[in-house]
Amino acid sequence: MAQLNVNGRVVDVDVEPDTPLLWALRDNLGLTGTKYGCGIAQCGACTVHIDGAAMRSCAVTVKDAAGKKVTTIEGLAPDGRLHKVQQAWIEAQVPQCGYCQTGMIMAVAALLESKPKPSDADIDAAITNICRCGTYARVRKAIHRAAQA
């Protein structure tokens, strides 16, 4: 049993402490917006915020996440509104299949918190998520759009 703080709520999850946070979110808490893509921190589909930083939840254990604030895509925009990154994503029509996009959006939201007006070089360095559909051109455009919002 481990205790997590997810999207502002404290919850108990019945898992071994070395379980990746990803699977506790998906299988124990039903927060399926966080996606499994590779399990080895390569693709970024499972990106969440841990104390505000973008982290790949397949490579963070429940034990390491305990006592920290975890935010998933479901908690990104409280009060039934869209986060500015989500809004920019709709305006730029970014997603194709959409599977990687929640992780991408979480990574971008964290980037804009630390660098509100990122340069292209900042974006290249920070956004390393894989999108197999190839939405990168629109991702870049939408990041700049969100930075203006």
Place this chain on the structure above:
Amino acid sequence: MNAIMPKLSRRVFVVTAAAAGGGFALGFHVPGALRTAHASAKGPEVTAWVVIEPDDTVTIRVARSEMGQGTLTGLCQLVAEELECDWSKVKAEFASTNENIKRKRVWGTMATGGSRGIRDSQTYVRQAGAAAREMLVAAAAARWKVAASECEAQKSLVMHKPSGPTLRYGELAGDAAKLEPPKSVKLKDPKDWKVAGKAVPRLDIPDKVMGRPVFAIDTRLPNMAYAAVKHCPVFGGKAGSVDEAAIKDMKGVLKVVHLGNAVAVVADSYWRAKQAVEKLPVTWAETEKNAKVSSASIREFLKSGLGAENIPLARNDGDAKAELAKAAKIIEAEYEAPFQNHAPMEPQNCTASVTADRVDIWVPTQNSEASAAAAASASGIPLDKIEVHKTMLGGGFGRRGAFQEPVREAVLIAKAAGRPVQLIWSREEDMQHGRYRPVSMSRQRAALAADGLPVAWTFRLSGHSIMASVRPDSIKNGVDLHFLAGLYDGTYAVPNFELSYAMRNTHVPVGFWRAVNSNQNAFYRECFVDELAHAAGQDPYQYRRKMLQHEKGRRDLAVLDAAAKKAEWEKPPAAGVHRGIAVYASYGSYAAGVVEIAMDGGEVKLRRVVIALDSGHVASPDGVVAQIEGSVVWALSATLFGEITIRDGRVEQSNFHDYPMLRLDRMPVVEAVLVPSGGFWGGAGEPAVPPVAPALVNAVFAATGRRIRSLPLTRHGLVKA
């Protein structure tokens, strides 16, 4: 704003609603973008494709799969156009596969591949929209007791033109649904379109940016368990003995299931299942022959096909061999392309619920009827008792149509477990048990006439046929035209041309990988044409123009010109910039590309990719642009890094660290030029892929003087993974 709803039975609604809320319901709602299962269409079905609620909400049924390619929105645009409904009131739902089986395929095929989603269904979905409109008009006319010819439909209203009253579609749908559909309808001229052919926001995007459970892997059913699987590493092998005792004490482990070529472990969470299956000792029964196969042995095997005698000719214009025999100078080159894996971001998965008389599956599928058939076969339950709950696909790219192994496995596992089970293949399983793009090689020989153009050309391919296993009946007289996609139809005018294919099938399973055989065929032909242009001392763009001066080359020429114009080919490139060009027709469309690169310390830096596409008509222009952008990335990943290799009979790569993808930092500028010439319907999801690899490789030649004849570029030290 519009929303998408999967077609859900009442029983399913209960569990999905629970899933949407999650274990601790955060359940936020964004006004206007609700995806609520209980809102699935209940109103009158005017035609099988169109359901209209009393509040005027129009639910358009979609039979094809949505895997990111935008077909769902494009099809809705086409129906809405003919229906004359208010686009803001349109919702989409996937048609029920079970009902399609029971209702004599009222929605036609549910397969989605070959860039056919829109082009092969546009006629009947537009007719369905037009028929519904005429029925709504007839219902209004009957109510007013006037002639239907005096009534007009527009924006979800029917108006009696002479006197002016209107009725809403929602008020008429019940009456309209009782009418016989018209026997024939007249479709609009595309030049009069108001919704179709326009850039509209995609219907599926709001749910996707909010992380709503739209994918099969997000399915959560009451009492559902999870399964992880491992397949025999050597293709063609079987699972022998399994030491179940070794994992029986692991927490959460419920059951081990034998699947023939694989073994699965069922547990109360996926992570526990995955750990257990990795630990489970399995003795694999592999054939010695397969276990000895390597990429080097496959290469030798294919090479034997390049010079093989008595291979049937797929095309034989003039007498190429005789012309070559008397030529003073022959240009000859051998090219090769490796296996590629699809690696969609959503790994293979399927959730199955199996009872004594019914099977429900949730699966990312490009062919839900094939999924239903696989479920029926695995369960022994008749087809009309199977429902495939269609979901969004986390990428498809050809992996999820003809091959339904995850369905078979999930049904067998759920049946054995006696409860609903979600089976997920790990990324490693997905990488090592794919249906790979075939390995192939080619040898081309050509002689040039005095004007520099080829007077004779022989083109031999060797490699693994997809059709030999999937549709052997399509191979006529030993010729598999599918393997020769884009090569046998005479794009270039060459008086003496001979084309042949020596089939060399390996033990590695092959399948349809976005743009399929046109990928490597374009690489072979268009790089060789570049070699010919160079040998003739001519500009590669102008050289191609000369070879396209005939009726069959008309549309290729137009896209080639459009790409060259956009890329300003006639002007010399900026200092340090190098360009390559290519043209290729595939999937009923015509595409040309120009790639610009720079070299940085011996490494290729991508700068800009221009693609011109003529797909005839365009249902959804922004969707087509997105498909071009995605096609470019698809092709670049393969050309730069993509390579599945075989050692000891098994795939060497296992995940994205050794099968890398293009990421944002290398993304070039992509410029899409749509030049639809009308008069035909071509595909959009694949045709932009083939020109990219040869245009890039030709740019590498322009930059370095090196002819790269095998891919990927990482093999040649031109790119660091």
